[in-house]
Amino acid sequence: QVQLVESGGGLVQAGGSLRLSCTASGRTASTYTMGWFRQAPGKEREFVATINWTGGRIYYADSVNGRFTISRDNAKKTVYLQMNSLKPEDTAMYYCATDNSVGPLTKPSDYDYWGQGTQVTVSS
Secondary structure, three states: EEEEEOOOOOEEEEOOOOEEEEEEEOOOEEEEEEEEEEOOOOOOOOOEEEEEOOOOOEEEEOOOOOOOEEEEEEOEEEEEEEEEEOOOHHHHEEEEEOOOOOOOOOOOHHHHHHOEEEEEEEOO
């Protein structure tokens, strides 16, 4: 089993920045691919970004490409999501996920383990 805990969410004005963190515990050897997803009220969970173990393979959703940056620190068992130039439409619950499969993994069903989420609210 792998446990994931997200942090770093909050309320920010449009144009601002936030940095989300997700720390893994348990069987962290099974965290080859890590991803971020988000879900707004009444909408389906959508892919945001994913990164492989080495950080050499990274993919972003078109809606965040150029504004968000995913990275990971394997020694700290943590993945990050730096979010810049935030827009009101970025408002959602953000979830961290991990799976031991080789990516790119861009669907929620691709991932075995999920965190509880951290809320991001962007005001206009």
